[in-house]
Amino acid sequence: MHTEPYALRRLAIIGCGLIGGSFGLAMRKAFPDIAVVGYGRSNSNLMAAQQCGAITHIATSLPDAVTGADVVLLSVPVGAVFDTLSAIAPHLKPEALLMDAGSTKQDMVTAAAAVFSDAAPNAFSLANVVPAHPIAGKEKAGVTNAEATLYNDRLVILTPTPQTTRNATAAAEAVWQATGARVIQMDAHRHDRVFGAVSHLPHLLAFAYMNGVDPTAIPMGGTGFQDFSRIAASDPVVWRDILQTNRTVVLDQINAFEAALADLKNSLIQGDAETLTSLITQASVRRKAWKLSSGRVPSNEDDAA
Amino acid sequence: MHTEPYALRRLAIIGCGLIGGSFGLAMRKAFPDIAVVGYGRSNSNLMAAQQCGAITHIATSLPDAVTGADVVLLSVPVGAVFDTLSAIAPHLKPEALLMDAGSTKQDMVTAAAAVFSDAAPNAFSLANVVPAHPIAGKEKAGVTNAEATLYNDRLVILTPTPQTTRNATAAAEAVWQATGARVIQMDAHRHDRVFGAVSHLPHLLAFAYMNGVDPTAIPMGGTGFQDFSRIAASDPVVWRDILQTNRTVVLDQINAFEAALADLKNSLIQGDAETLTSLITQASVRRKAWKLSSGRVPSNEDDAA
Numbered sequence: 093m094h095t096e097p098y099a100l101r102r103l104a105i106i107g108c109g110l111i112g113g114s115f116g117l118a119m120r121k122a123f124p125d126i127a128v129v130g131y132g133r134s135n136s137n138l139m140a141a142q143q144c145g146a147i148t149h150i151a152t153s154l155p156d157a158v159t160g161a162d163v164v165l166l167s168v169p170v171g172a173v174f175d176t177l178s179a180i181a182p183h184l185k186p187e188a189l190l191m192d193a194g195s196t197k198q199d200m201v202t203a204a205a206a207v208f209s210d211a212a213p214n215a216f217s218l219a220n221v222v223p224a225h226p227i228a229g230k231e232k233a234g235v236t237n238a239e240a241t242l243y244n245d246r247l248v249i250l251t252p253t254p255q256t257t258r259n260a261t262a263a264a265e266a267v268w269q270a271t272g273a274r275v276i277q278m279d280a281h282r283h284d285r286v287f288g289a290v291s292h293l294p295h296l297l298a299f300a301y302m303n304g305v306d307p308t309a310i311p312m313g314g315t316g317f318q319d320f321s322r323i324a325a326s327d328p329v330v331w332r333d334i335l336q337t338n339r340t341v342v343l344d345q346i347n348a349f350e351a352a353l354a355d356l357k358n359s360l361i362q363g364d365a366e367t368l369t370s371l372i373t374q375a376s377v378r379r380k381a382w383k384l385s386s387g388r389v390p391s392n393e394d395d396a397a
Numbered sequence: 398m399h400t401e402p403y404a405l406r407r408l409a410i411i412g413c414g415l416i417g418g419s420f421g422l423a424m425r426k427a428f429p430d431i432a433v434v435g436y437g438r439s440n441s442n443l444m445a446a447q448q449c450g451a452i453t454h455i456a457t458s459l460p461d462a463v464t465g466a467d468v469v470l471l472s473v474p475v476g477a478v479f480d481t482l483s484a485i486a487p488h489l490k491p492e493a494l495l496m497d498a499g500s501t502k503q504d505m506v507t508a509a510a511a512v513f514s515d516a517a518p519n520a521f522s523l524a525n526v527v528p529a530h531p532i533a534g535k536e537k538a539g540v541t542n543a544e545a546t547l548y549n550d551r552l553v554i555l556t557p558t559p560q561t562t563r564n565a566t567a568a569a570e571a572v573w574q575a576t577g578a579r580v581i582q583m584d585a586h587r588h589d590r591v592f593g594a595v596s597h598l599p600h601l602l603a604f605a606y607m608n609g610v611d612p613t614a615i616p617m618g619g620t621g622f623q624d625f626s627r628i629a630a631s632d633p634v635v636w637r638d639i640l641q642t643n644r645t646v647v648l649d650q651i652n653a654f655e656a657a658l659a660d661l662k663n664s665l666i667q668g669d670a671e672t673l674t675s676l677i678t679q680a681s682v683r684r685k686a687w688k689l690s691s692g693r694v695p696s697n698e699d700d701a702a
Binding site for chain 2: 332
């Protein structure tokens with residue numbers, strides 16, 4: 093019961109950027125009376141977060157931030173997760189709900205297991221850890237771009253650890269639903285493979301494209317260029333951490349991409365119009381099929397893939 | 398004078414798809430009294446074009462279509478340009494203005510030179526050929542998706558041949574401005590390098606991405622996936638022709654991309670966080686700079702690049 097949103101009095105947000113700030117705004121809109129305590133490395137950023145209403149209080153240390161919090165959201169770069177978990181561990185209420193908002197999930201499961209596995213009885217434990225991934229970025233980072241509606245109708249993926257209780261998962265689901273999100277569950281390993289394919293690889297390819305393209309041609313880019321390269325403007329530190337954390341999967345995906353690129357390249361070199369047409373047709377058909385299926389949730393039977 | 402829009406009585410559109418159909422709609426909106434004669438391979442498509450108002454008359458042959466036309470727009474797949482030019486050549490009025498709307502321009506210049514170079518005195522000649530490239534696609538092809546506003550505030554690039562007169566180029570500029578477009582001129586060779594970089598390569602990469610990615614992951618694609626892969630849904634025949642026609646440039650661009658991808662991949666393999674960060678930062682800075690510069694027209698000094 094304690095982690096149900098209606099019992100929520102105090103929310104702690106560690107890392108008040110676009111994701112954390114939008115979470116604060118959305119939660120305050122849903123529950124106007126809650127206290128939202130923010131913590132981050134930059135004091136001016138925390139003041140901006142308070143200014144725009146994403147948080148109600150500024151904490152001056154990690155222990156301050158989480159002490160007494162009913163729900164804690166970690167929204168720091170993926171590379172900072174382990175250290176942050178270690179720092180807050182002794183200060184969490186046993187009954188608190190702890191979530192992150194990172195784009196990779198196996199690392200959060202592993203980090204949480206390392207930090208919380210030997211919890212004393214009646215101390216905070218893995219039972220209340222619910223790794224989460226809201227699928228709601230935009231290329232403009234920072235709390236000044238935060239919106240109360242960022243999660244509206246967006247997907248949030250929960251990847252509970254083996255020790256997470258059903259109650260904690262249900263509480264996390266209720267919290268995210270309060271922000272307007274649709275919530276699904278997935279195995280963390282499957283999550284990382286899926287988002288390696290549909291998010292991390294496209295980002296890496298967009299980075300490579302921008303680095304390789306003739307800079308003098310860029311100003312003539314039209315709507316195709318605009319959409320294709322939009323994600324290349326993403327935050328470097330956030331994406332360095334995501335790509336490094338999900339490195340094995342991403343390297344696999346690069347190999348599959350390179351094979352598909354080689355097929356297209358060879359058909360061009362050989363002037364093989366028939367193969368070129370069929371390769372483009374396959375891509376076009378698959379992309380059109382996505383449009384039809386988007387919003388559909390894949391079954392857990394896919395997890396073996 | 399004869400090719401100024403206000404003298405335009407009869408417009409011929411060869412190929413009534415999205416581009417040709419939208420041109421017809423826009424021109425009829427600007428000049429409600431003109432006759433717009435359409436020709437294409439599919440009779441049912443021509444009837445659809447007439448139904449939606451993109452053309453006023455259906456021609457049953459290429460000679461029929463262009464006979465008596467003041468302005469002729471060729472909007473057929475790039476691979477069909479030479480044969481179509483050859484078929485209409487004997488039937489063009491000497492004073493007609495002939496334009497195409499293809500995504501590659503050196504091939505149109507070359508094809509027009511081959512077909513029209515030995516024109517008799519007082520016959521139609523290269524003087525009135527103005528190759529054009531409206532930068533206004535969308536992934537939904539076909540005349541049923543045509544819009545009178547498709548060219549509104551979009552860029553149209555004219556690449557006059559060495560023999561094209563200033564008058565013909567000015568007339569082409571006036572015609573496209575009547576559709577709402579902004580018109581600039583560029584050397585055809587430079588055009589193909591620029592659009593190989595900002596359009597043809599991204600399409601090819603999006604095709605390769607869709608072909609290489611794990612199909613079971615696709616349904617989970619979010620907004621990043623959506624934008625990055627949007628152009629992969631483009632028409633296979635149109636893009637087979639563009640990629641083949643601009644093959645030399647595209648293969649060059651693929652090599653540059655592969656080198657940039659290898660840099661990112663190596664920094665991941667080696668766990669070199671510093672290099673990875675700087676590569677992502679370079680991409681991010683370039684993409685953000687595009688935003689600021691988009692709409693800016695590069696000077697002709699860039700042509701030497």
